[in-house]
Amino acid sequence: MAFQNYTVAPLSKVQRLYDACDMVLSSAGMRMPATLGGIRWLQHLLDGMEAADVGIDDGEKPSLLDGDEPSLKSVGLLPAHGFTRITYVHIHQCRDFSIGVFCFPAGATLPLHDHPEMVVLSKLLYGSVRVRSYDWVKAPPSSSSPRKCGLARLVAADEVRRAPCETSVMFPRSGGNMHAFTAVTPCAILDVITPPYSEEHGRPSTYFNDVPIPSLPGFAFLEEVEMPQDLSVVGAPYLGPRIMVDMDDDDDDDDDFYDDHDDFYDEYGQ
Numbered sequence: 206m207a208f209q210n211y212t213v214a215p216l217s218k219v220q221r222l223y224d225a226c227d228m229v230l231s232s233a234g235m236r237m238p239a240t241l242g243g244i245r246w247l248q249h250l251l252d253g254m255e256a257a258d259v260g261i262d263d264g265e266k267p268s269l270l271d272g273d274e275p276s277l278k279s280v281g282l283l284p285a286h287g288f289t290r291i292t293y294v295h296i297h298q299c300r301d302f303s304i305g306v307f308c309f310p311a312g313a314t315l316p317l318h319d320h321p322e323m324v325v326l327s328k329l330l331y332g333s334v335r336v337r338s339y340d341w342v343k344a345p346p347s348s349s350s351p352r353k354c355g356l357a358r359l360v361a362a363d364e365v366r367r368a369p370c371e372t373s374v375m376f377p378r379s380g381g382n383m384h385a386f387t388a389v390t391p392c393a394i395l396d397v398i399t400p401p402y403s404e405e406h407g408r409p410s411t412y413f414n415d416v417p418i419p420s421l422p423g424f425a426f427l428e429e430v431e432m433p434q435d436l437s438v439v440g441a442p443y444l445g446p447r448i449m450v451d452m453d454d455d456d457d458d459d460d461d462f463y464d465d466h467d468d469f470y471d472e473y474g475q
């Protein structure tokens with residue numbers, strides 16, 4: 206019997222990240238907390254990723270692809286340095302996790318916001334960003350008051366992170382679950398969020414003002430505010446390597462969270 210030679214195309218880094226997320230974070234009908242070992246694996250995979258791996262041109266390298274196989278190639282590259290507003294590149298969302306990239310022009314700020322009951326892994330792909338973050342001293346009950354507020358411990362006090370740096374991890378009660386970003390230079394942050402934001406499941410995004418407490422250095426009082434009027438986040442299409450998705454994933458990938466592609470096309474003519 207003759208055997209034919211088959212070559213198996215290597216997986217793109219974003220496919221490997223998706224597959225690992227699917228393995229570690231998908232509940233498959235029974236919600237189990239992700240293990241710390243699983244989170245560390247995702248952190249390791251994110252550590253090895255660059256902007257080109259998710260179809261973004263950071264303007265740094267002439268060759269932007271992570272392989273020569275057609276399946277690994279992006280269909281194009283987003284010109285991230287041309288962005289004039291915060292731009293969200295949605296890669297994947299299902300019931301258990303989301304993957305996406307926030308691209309910032311220099312000086313743009315994503316105001317202080319929370320990630321209720323979520324684990325967030327953030328990989329700074331390029332550039333520099335100033336981070337301010339807090340954890341609740343005692344998490345405010347979600348239903349006792351019309352607005353969330355409480356005492357919070359400062360975790361990162363306007364700390365500047367510069368790429369390349371390690372992937373950061375925030376847990377529901379530690380690691381800086383409430384954070385604000387200000388781009389020092391144009392920068393991009395690849396986020397894996399588990400579970401994803403969902404108003405329906407009681408995980409809305411809430412914005413806060415932080416009021417320092419002079420008599421208690423390292424702490425602040427956080428009070429919920431409306432989404433700042435001047436916050437503008439537009440959507441851009443994902444142009445990176447195609448991801449093969451697990452069809453049991455209960456994919457609700459409906460692209461409507463920051464799906465303002467028309468704005469993107471108007472602005473960048475793509």
Ligand SMILES: [Fe+2]
Nearest residue numbers: 318319320384
């Ligand atoms: Fe965030």
